[in-house]
Amino acid sequence: MKARTFWNAVCSVEDLVPESGIAVWTEDGPVALFYLPHRLPALFAISHTDPFSGANVLARGITGDLGGEPIVASPLYKQHFNLKTGACLEDDSVTVKTYPVLLDGNRILLETTENQREAVAA
Amino acid sequence: MSKKTLIVIGNGMVGHHFLEQFVASPGATEYEILVFGEEKQLAYDRVHLSEYFTGSTHADLAMGTADWYTGQGIKLQLNEPVTALDRDQRIVTTPKGEYGYDELVLATGSFPFVPPIEGREHAHCFVYRTLDDLDAIRASAQEGKSGVVVGGGLLGLEAANALRSLGLQAHVVEFAPRLMPVQLDTDGGALLRHKIEELGVQVHTEKATTDIVEGENARLRMNFSDDSHLETDLIVFSAGIRPQDALARASGLEVGERGGIVVNDQCTTSDPHIHAIGECALWDQRIFGLVAPGYTMARTLASVLNSDRDAAFTGADMSTKLKLLGVDVGSIGDAHGQTPGARNIRFNDEQAGHYRRMVISADGKTLLGAILVGDNSHYDTLLQYALNGIALPDNPETLILPEGQGGAPALGPDALPETASICSCHNVTKGDICGVIDAGCSDLAGVKAETKASTGCGGCTALLKNVVDNELEKRGVAVSKDLCEHFPYSRQDLFHLVKVNGIRTFRTLISQHGKGQGCDICKPVVGSILATCWNEHILATDHVPLQDTNDTFMANMQKNGTYSIVPRIPGGEITPDKLIVLGEVAKEYDLYTKITGGQRVDLFGATLSELPEIWEKLIAAGFETGHAYGKSLRTVKSCVGNTWCRYGVQDSVGMAIILENRYKGLRAPHKVKMAVSGCTRECAEAQSKDFGVIATENGWNLYVCGNGGMRPRHADLFATDLSDEELIRTIDRVVMFYVRTADRLQRTSVWMENLEGGLDYLKKVILEDSLGICAELEEHMNGIADTYQCEWKTAVEDPEKRKRFREFVNLPEQKDPVQQWTTERGQRRPVLESA
Numbered sequence: 001m002k003a004r005t006f007w008n009a010v011c012s013v014e015d016l017v018p019e020s021g022i023a024v025w026t027e028d029g030p031v032a033l034f035y036l037p038h039r040l041p042a043l044f045a046i047s048h049t050d051p052f053s054g055a056n057v058l059a060r061g062i063t064g065d066l067g068g069e070p071i072v073a074s075p076l077y078k079q080h081f082n083l084k085t086g087a088c089l090e091d092d093s094v095t096v097k098t099y100p101v102l103l104d105g106n107r108i109l110l111e112t113t114e115n116q117r118e119a120v121a122a
Numbered sequence: 123m124s125k126k127t128l129i130v131i132g133n134g135m136v137g138h139h140f141l142e143q144f145v146a147s148p149g150a151t152e153y154e155i156l157v158f159g160e161e162k163q164l165a166y167d168r169v170h171l172s173e174y175f176t177g178s179t180h181a182d183l184a185m186g187t188a189d190w191y192t193g194q195g196i197k198l199q200l201n202e203p204v205t206a207l208d209r210d211q212r213i214v215t216t217p218k219g220e221y222g223y224d225e226l227v228l229a230t231g232s233f234p235f236v237p238p239i240e241g242r243e244h245a246h247c248f249v250y251r252t253l254d255d256l257d258a259i260r261a262s263a264q265e266g267k268s269g270v271v272v273g274g275g276l277l278g279l280e281a282a283n284a285l286r287s288l289g290l291q292a293h294v295v296e297f298a299p300r301l302m303p304v305q306l307d308t309d310g311g312a313l314l315r316h317k318i319e320e321l322g323v324q325v326h327t328e329k330a331t332t333d334i335v336e337g338e339n340a341r342l343r344m345n346f347s348d349d350s351h352l353e354t355d356l357i358v359f360s361a362g363i364r365p366q367d368a369l370a371r372a373s374g375l376e377v378g379e380r381g382g383i384v385v386n387d388q389c390t391t392s393d394p395h396i397h398a399i400g401e402c403a404l405w406d407q408r409i410f411g412l413v414a415p416g417y418t419m420a421r422t423l424a425s426v427l428n429s430d431r432d433a434a435f436t437g438a439d440m441s442t443k444l445k446l447l448g449v450d451v452g453s454i455g456d457a458h459g460q461t462p463g464a465r466n467i468r469f470n471d472e473q474a475g476h477y478r479r480m481v482i483s484a485d486g487k488t489l490l491g492a493i494l495v496g497d498n499s500h501y502d503t504l505l506q507y508a509l510n511g512i513a514l515p516d517n518p519e520t521l522i523l524p525e526g527q528g529g530a531p532a533l534g535p536d537a538l539p540e541t542a543s544i545c546s547c548h549n550v551t552k553g554d555i556c557g558v559i560d561a562g563c564s565d566l567a568g569v570k571a572e573t574k575a576s577t578g579c580g581g582c583t584a585l586l587k588n589v590v591d592n593e594l595e596k597r598g599v600a601v602s603k604d605l606c607e608h609f610p611y612s613r614q615d616l617f618h619l620v621k622v623n624g625i626r627t628f629r630t631l632i633s634q635h636g637k638g639q640g641c642d643i644c645k646p647v648v649g650s651i652l653a654t655c656w657n658e659h660i661l662a663t664d665h666v667p668l669q670d671t672n673d674t675f676m677a678n679m680q681k682n683g684t685y686s687i688v689p690r691i692p693g694g695e696i697t698p699d700k701l702i703v704l705g706e707v708a709k710e711y712d713l714y715t716k717i718t719g720g721q722r723v724d725l726f727g728a729t730l731s732e733l734p735e736i737w738e739k740l741i742a743a744g745f746e747t748g749h750a751y752g753k754s755l756r757t758v759k760s761c762v763g764n765t766w767c768r769y770g771v772q773d774s775v776g777m778a779i780i781l782e783n784r785y786k787g788l789r790a791p792h793k794v795k796m797a798v799s800g801c802t803r804e805c806a807e808a809q810s811k812d813f814g815v816i817a818t819e820n821g822w823n824l825y826v827c828g829n830g831g832m833r834p835r836h837a838d839l840f841a842t843d844l845s846d847e848e849l850i851r852t853i854d855r856v857v858m859f860y861v862r863t864a865d866r867l868q869r870t871s872v873w874m875e876n877l878e879g880g881l882d883y884l885k886k887v888i889l890e891d892s893l894g895i896c897a898e899l900e901e902h903m904n905g906i907a908d909t910y911q912c913e914w915k916t917a918v919e920d921p922e923k924r925k926r927f928r929e930f931v932n933l934p935e936q937k938d939p940v941q942q943w944t945t946e947r948g949q950r951r952p953v954l955e956s957a
Contacts, residue, residue: 010932015925015931015932017926019667020666020667023929023930023931024930024931024932024933025932025933030938036639038639039639049940053681053683054940055682055683056938056940057671057679060671060675060679061642061671062641062642062646062667062668062670063639063667064608064641064642064644064645065638065640065641066607066641068638070639073641073642075670075672076681078642080642
């Protein structure tokens with residue numbers, strides 16, 4: 001049975017930093033949100049936790065593209081993660097969790113498996 | 123057990139090389155080492171002796187430093203000739219005393235041969251061997267107009283060049299029918315003569331000097347056997363060398379008929395406890411008058427003294443490649459074709475002034491020797507064919523024909539066998555180079571550091587680069603200069619594009635000169651270049667996404683995602699009040715506190731959201747950001763200097779503070795460290811820094827491009843006795859030249875090692891303004907110093923910039939749950955994973 005999911009408003013457009021990431025707190029844990037205004041779609045959400053160090057830092061990595069795919073580089077040990085799939089480019093066995101993300105007016109909505117304070121029914 | 127004693131007589135290039143090799147070997151621990159030198163200076167580079175007349179000093183030519191000898195535990199007694207050797211008692215005698223030995227090394231070198239010509243004792247007759255000789259020649263030349271070198275060999279032509287650089291009309295008098303009779307044939311000698319005469323040096327061949335008398339129009343007159351004569355103000359004899367074997371001869375060691383201390387393959391003399399290396403040694407009836415064979419003997423002997431039974435000197439290649447008075451001359455192997463059945467191929471272009479000759483074996487398969495005059499570009503290839511016995515192509519003449527006229531391309535590095543000797547000074551083979559690359563070396567500078575290849579005479583520089591590039595390419599290491607997939611340019615190219623086109627944002631640069639969106643390689647590089655060029659705040663909206671995380675948050679990220687903070691403490695000078703503030707802030711935020719190696723205080727464990735609060739407090743107390751997070755100036759370390767120290771001769775702290783305040787905030791390809799010492803005791807360890815300043819009685823000595831850390835490198839002495847203003851101006855220039863031309867993440871040490879022409883080139887650019895850019899470099903540096911702002915001060919005052927420091931933007935009070943702490947030695951530290 002598929003777990004029930006919710007779209008949660010996590011922050012507003014003003015909180016985003018173009019070409020970079022911010023971190024938000026969700027019931028799923030910390031999530032990194034990236035805003036790449038020169039791509040379509042421009043929003044990406046992946047786990048904020050760096051699987052190699054266990055530290056919550058991925059939102060503070062440098063973004064860009066490699067071979068046309070959107071990526072972020074971990075600020076600690078510099079592995080690259082595909083923002084669309086969460087796959088680590090340097091290690092096939094490692095993937096970080098990705099989250100569907102939407103822009104709704106001025107709000108950024110994130111789909112998580114658990115309920116959150118400002119839940120909006122999907 | 124008491125140590126044995128090893129005495130080395132002679133402190134020249136070969137003697138020094140032996141010590142370098144020996145002290146690095148395990149056997150060295152068994153010996154006390156004592157070295158006697160006849161000259162008053164430390165061993166120096168005689169190969170480049172003539173540079174002494176064009177600005178080099180003894181320090182530039184020196185092979186090592188007194189500190190090195192002390193550090194290795196070697197007792198060095200200069201200006202102390204050994205006068206007697208008692209082999210039965212194993213004692214050597216000097217004017218100052220007697221010294222016992224267990225093993226003795228003779229590295230006494232050679233002395234110049236002066237033909238027995240009447241009048242040769244005249245006051246203005248000289249030889250060309252030591253710095254003292256050169257000082258005497260210089261003094262004599264001051265009042266003179268012309269000078270003669272007797273001897274048209276390699277050293278004689280060097281000496282003629284030296285006389286020219288002293289402003290004299292130079293003559294060369296040679297007994298043989300041509301110049302360089304040992305290395306060249308008739309055609310080669312004739313071409314060399316033609317070229318040298320074009321430079322204004324007069325050449326007289328087939329002249330035998332009968333006597334030297336007082337001159338009429340000049341100081342001296344040389345009479346020749348053909349009744350002609352030549353007037354001159356001074357004479358330099360350079361008619362060959364003779365082994366310095368007097369001590370060996372007097373003590374009854376076996377010497378050769380025409381001189382030289384007889385040695386076996388182990389470089390041991392007829393006395394098993396006495397060894398001889400270099401130009402004083404006679405091996406297989408031969409004296410080797412070049413430095414490379416001397417080095418090989420030195421290495422052999424070091425192994426022999428380590429009981430290596432296989433160590434043996436088996437002769438040496440006498441091929442030479444040099445530039446004499448600006449003319450390329452090369453001679454390889456059997457240059458005169460004396461091997462039975464040898465055949466010749468000659469190429470002689472009198473128009474271009476190029477002469478090349480190949481000597482080929484009777485079967486046409488191998489190259490035995492070669493002569494090159496006017497153009498040495500074929501030398502490396504020919505030498506490899508000759509040394510390694512590589513089979514010649516079907517049309518061997520293509521090897522010496524000009525390219526485009528059927529000439530073959532240079533022998534590719536792939537064609538060389540593993541045993542091919544690339545650097546003969548340090549005996550480095552292609553196999554050695556492949557070995558260090560396989561062990562992880564990934565660039566030219568690394569290979570040079572690991573193998574010492576190309577750090578002797580430097581003749582193999584181009585070949586070494588080819589081999590290294592080729593091997594790296596074969597291993598899939600891109601030697602492309604492209605920064606990354608987004609920019610087909612090097613960092614230096616990008617710097618010019620930004621500067622020349624006035625580009626102020628990453629977006630403009632990548633849309634005009636690159637492709638894609640950028641990555642973690644190119645973004646910080648461009649961020650740094652933009653900061654150097656325009657000096658805008660690194661957290662300006664356009665620049666934020668370019669910065670490495672440490673630059674973005676202006677602190678150093680640690681393994682658990684927290685940050686450390688290093689406020690600037692210029693020169694390491696801090697008031698008690700400020701120190702108390704650091705303590706109070708650290709206590710309030712429970713920050714782990716540690717003193718850094720750069721005389722500062724590092725505060726660890728601050729969370730993202732705490733950073734602006736902490737900095738508000740630090741700024742209120744008068745602190746500025748320390749840029750410990752940036753590729754920029756870190757600290758200027760200093761000793762206390764003459765305000766307190768009994769030995770200090772200048773105010774090193776004051777100068778350190780001036781330098782730190784001038785260069786703080788400048789963005790560079792990598793971090794930059796400086797230090798200032800108040801006297802030669804060097805307590806600030808300035809010679810391990812990118813820029814090291816050491817006080818002298820008369821001002822400051824500047825050292826550049828040193829490094830500590832993973833690959834230590836002593837800084838090179840760059841300029842001496844500078845005033846405060848000269849010092850700052852010189853550093854301004856070097857710093858900006860580095861910032862403009864270095865590669866990404868290239869420290870100054872590697873930058874300089876990769877500059878074509880190295881230290882000499884850098885000196886020309888900075889001290890002689892050979893590129894005409896010094897005014898621009900100074901102006902650029904002035905502009906950066908004038909627009910300095912404390913990045914943290916600007917950031918804490920700007921609410922928009924402070925927003926960036928929220929740990930979680932939707933829940934400001936949420937703490938990061940993974941940060942777990944424990945206490946150790948009274949301070950907080952992260953819990954380490956048990957793995």
